[in-house]
Amino acid sequence: MKEKTASAAGQTAHASQDVTPKYFKLEEFSCRCGCGRNNISPELIATLDKVRESAGIALRITSGCRCAKHNEAVGGKSDSAHLEGLAADIAIGGSHERYLVSKAAMAAGVQRLGIGGSLVHMDIDKDKPQEVAWLYA
Numbered sequence: 001m002k003e004k005t006a007s008a009a010g011q012t013a014h015a016s017q018d019v020t021p022k023y024f025k026l027e028e029f030s031c032r033c034g035c036g037r038n039n040i041s042p043e044l045i046a047t048l049d050k051v052r053e054s055a056g057i058a059l060r061i062t063s064g065c066r067c068a069k070h071n072e073a074v075g076g077k078s079d080s081a082h083l084e085g086l087a088a089d090i091a092i093g094g095s096h097e098r099y100l101v102s103k104a105a106m107a108a109g110v111q112r113l114g115i116g117g118s119l120v121h122m123d124i125d126k127d128k129p130q131e132v133a134w135l136y137a
């Protein structure tokens with residue numbers, strides 16, 4: 001996994017990919033195009049476990065890591081935190097879920113939230129503005 005991740009990523013190699021998520025499988029964070037890219041940040045996984053714990057509901061990841069090609073295909077920004085394995089999109093079924101997930105994310109220290117009709121994006125990219133929440137049109 002470690003070798004594969006490093007070579008497939010070719011970019012950011014996180015200090016430790018040995019973190020075992022409590023509530024997630026590492027595969028859930030692989031790039032959705034099937035390229036195998038998975039450079040998910042251990043810090044993000046630890047954060048998501050906290051979010052899952054306090055939200056008290058199952059969280060489905062719809063987008064974790066992305067290769068540049070897939071990021072472009074789904075309309076991601078060219079400097080998207082998904083490229084660095086620092087972001088996850090979580091499927092949202094309704095307003096109560098959106099509330100629970102957003103609240104839990106903030107409680108877990110997430111400082112960047114994107115709110116959409118069917119997803120909540122959260123990332124821990126320290127190189128981007130902190131304490132922000134935006135909407136997806």
Ligand SMILES: [Zn+2]
Pocket residue numbers: 031032033034035036037066067068069070
């Ligand atoms: Zn890909």
